[in-house]
Amino acid sequence: MSLRTLLSRLSRLLGVGLAIAGLGAFAAGSVREQEIASCLPQEVATWTDGSDRPAGVAALRLVVRHDGAPAWFGAGQVLAMVDRAAQSWAACGIGVQVQALPPGAAMPDGAVQVLWSDERAAGHFGLANLRHRTLALGPAAFALLNRRNPAHPAQDTLQMVLSHEMGHFFGLMAHSRRCVDVMSYYDNGKGERCFTRDxxxxxxxxxxxxxxPTACDIARCRAVNAGALVSLAR
Ligand SMILES: [Zn+2]
Known part of the structure; x- marks a missing residue:
């Protein structure tokens, strides 16, 4: 997700959003919970902005570096968030392994490096680079969020960004049209909006x-990796 997208969403939420928040927020919350837990066949839909393909590994190894992180995120806290996202994606059928990388230590072969770098995150909160096997988090984007809205739960944004970018390493290259999915984009930039169950x-x-990851994120991940996992197992 781009910084611009998040900031425009925040300003929308803080402005007109406050008036709407009181109306049916609880009803919407329960639908949201249902959407997270279950996936109807017709709800698996993407913006067709990328081609899903198998992750290509039987297990995904993630190595977490903490240097350059914003001061308000602790190393143990971020490691636990990476682990939480990875364990959730593991429901897809691909093993996961998460570990911290001390400064100066060598990167294990084939591992995905989770690191803080404005250069690699290129202005985003997070950016997955499959070729270089980096999941970069952007300190500047989180610093701006903290300045603009210190009351916003930054750990929620970080958890969502980690889950989303990790999804690309599990093979989900297209973005979901279902609003609640962690792989979703709310709109396609051409005036079309994501959908909700109600x-x-x-x-x-x-x-x-x-x-x-939601039930639909996992369903997509299983579908794209199913054949590949059988052949990896042989
Ligand atoms: Zn994405």
Missing amino acids: GRVPAGRTDYRALL
Whole structure:
């Protein structure tokens, strides 16, 4: 997700969003919970902005570096968030292994490096680079979020960003049209909006998107990796 997208969403939420938040927020919350837990066949839909392909590994190894992280995120806290996202994605059928990388230590072969770098995150909160096997987090984007809205739960944004970018390493290259999916984009930049089960446009003080992969995210991940996992097992 781009910084611009998040900031425009935050300003929307803090402005007109406050008025809407009180209306049906609880009803919408329960639909959201259902959407996170279950996936109807017709709800597996993407913006067709990328081609899903198998992850290509039987197990994904993630190595977490903490140097350059914003001061308000602890090393243990970020490691636990990476682990939470990875363990959730493991429901897809691909093993995961998460470990911290002390400064100066060598990177294990084939591992995905989770690191803080504005250069590699290129202005985003997070950016997955499959070729270089880096999941980069952007300190500047989180610093801006903290300045603009110190009350916003930054750990939720970080958890969501980690889950989303990790999804690309599990083979999900297209973005979901279902608003609640962690792989979703709320719109396609051409005026089309994501969908919810009850047809409401997401409104409220917090992001509608889940913090961890939803039932539909996992269903897509299983579908794209199913054949490859059989052949890897042979
Ligand atoms: Zn993405």
